[in-house]
Amino acid sequence: MTDTTPDVSGPTRAGFVALIGEPNAGKSTLLNQMVGAKVSIVTHKVQTTRARIRGIAMHDAAQIVFVDTPGIFRPRRRLDRSMVAAAWGGASDADIILLLVEAHRGLTDGVTAIIDSLKGLDSKTPVALVINKIDRVKAETLLALSAELNAAYPFVNTFMISAEKGYGCEQLRDWLAATLPESPWLYPEDQIADLPMRMIAAEITREKLTLRLHEEIPYQLTVETEAWEERKDGSAKVDQIVYVARPGHKGIVLGKGGETIKAVGQAARAELEEFMGRRVHLFLQVKVRENWLDEAERYNEMGLDFRDGDA
Numbered sequence: 103m104t105d106t107t108p109d110v111s112g113p114t115r116a117g118f119v120a121l122i123g124e125p126n127a128g129k130s131t132l133l134n135q136m137v138g139a140k141v142s143i144v145t146h147k148v149q150t151t152r153a154r155i156r157g158i159a160m161h162d163a164a165q166i167v168f169v170d171t172p173g174i175f176r177p178r179r180r181l182d183r184s185m186v187a188a189a190w191g192g193a194s195d196a197d198i199i200l201l202l203v204e205a206h207r208g209l210t211d212g213v214t215a216i217i218d219s220l221k222g223l224d225s226k227t228p229v230a231l232v233i234n235k236i237d238r239v240k241a242e243t244l245l246a247l248s249a250e251l252n253a254a255y256p257f258v259n260t261f262m263i264s265a266e267k268g269y270g271c272e273q274l275r276d277w278l279a280a281t282l283p284e285s286p287w288l289y290p291e292d293q294i295a296d297l298p299m300r301m302i303a304a305e306i307t308r309e310k311l312t313l314r315l316h317e318e319i320p321y322q323l324t325v326e327t328e329a330w331e332e333r334k335d336g337s338a339k340v341d342q343i344v345y346v347a348r349p350g351h352k353g354i355v356l357g358k359g360g361e362t363i364k365a366v367g368q369a370a371r372a373e374l375e376e377f378m379g380r381r382v383h384l385f386l387q388v389k390v391r392e393n394w395l396d397e398a399e400r401y402n403e404m405g406l407d408f409r410d411g412d413a
């Protein structure tokens with residue numbers, strides 16, 4: 103990986119932070135606090151897709167990469183094969199796991215199940231407890247809840263926050279920034295701003311291809327946004343490459359006289375324009391790359407290729 107470390111005094115830090123918790127625990131809201139409004143829009147879209155990098159926060163000299171880990175509560179074997187493992191360059195776990203628990207709901211059956219899974223994970227990844235929505239309960243309740251949860255699992259730290267109101271979020275961010283491993287940054291700073299948009303754009307095209315090709319080949323297909331150019335007239339020029347795993351697939355993706363790829367391009371462009379609220383010029387190219395499934399670099403860029411149940 104390229105060393106993109108900037109010139110700052112003291113070591114830079116970088117790593118992956120997995121946000122886990124029951125649905126509605128406030129993961130998106132917290133991410134929004136940590137990363138900024140732009141990504142939260144992105145998040146809603148990406149949630150339904152294979153994209154797993156949910157946002158990147160820069161804080162002091164640290165680059166905090168928030169990820170989803172859908173595979174983390176599944177059997178180990180599946181985790182090993184997952185995109186999560188690939189995206190993390192062979193490390194099968196995040197650097198830090200944050201478990202979000204809703205203050206007013208406390209130790210529910212769902213939270214207990216997550217804690218049981220964490221215990222079974224056999225991982226050295228530190229897990230911090232984040233009690234969210236503290237604006238909804240009294241202080242006494244919080245202390246009792248914190249004690250109860252800490253008795254159930256050896257959390258390395260406990261934070262009490264309101265992701266919505268921002269209470270406690272600064273402390274959490276400081277701690278993450280200070281606790282991630284010393285490392286060069288994982289993404290060049292100038293790419294961070296449009297990384298989510300690039301991911302979304304790739305994901306939209308992939309989705310259109312999947313719809314169009316049905317069961318034929320989308321399994322072994324990936325889309326990358328190669329270039330993104332902001333134009334003076336307010337439109338964006340987006341170049342993407344569709345990578346297929348076999349030479350025979352290229353013809354299928356192109357279709358007769360380029361029909362299929364053209365239709366895919368039109369549909370993807372329409373959705374992208376609607377999403378961005380401005381004009382987009384989308385250019386698609388199809389290339390064969392037989393070993394793309396093995397290229398960790400690709401996963402790193404897009405973080406996009408795990409599917410539930412993949413062999």
Ligand SMILES: Nc1nc2c(ncn2[C@@H]2O[C@H](COP(=O)(O)OP(=O)(O)OP(=O)(O)O)[C@@H](O)[C@H]2O)c(=O)[nH]1
Pocket residue numbers: 123124125126127128129130131132234235236237238263264265266267
């Ligand atoms: N009162 C209060 N509400 C909050 C707080 N944080 C989040 N919420 C609300 O809780 C609801 C769920 O928040 P999300 O951030 O969407 O939760 P999530 O964990 O991302 O949910 P999933 O995407 O379903 O997993 C939303 O209505 C938020 O406004 C908080 O600190 N206080």
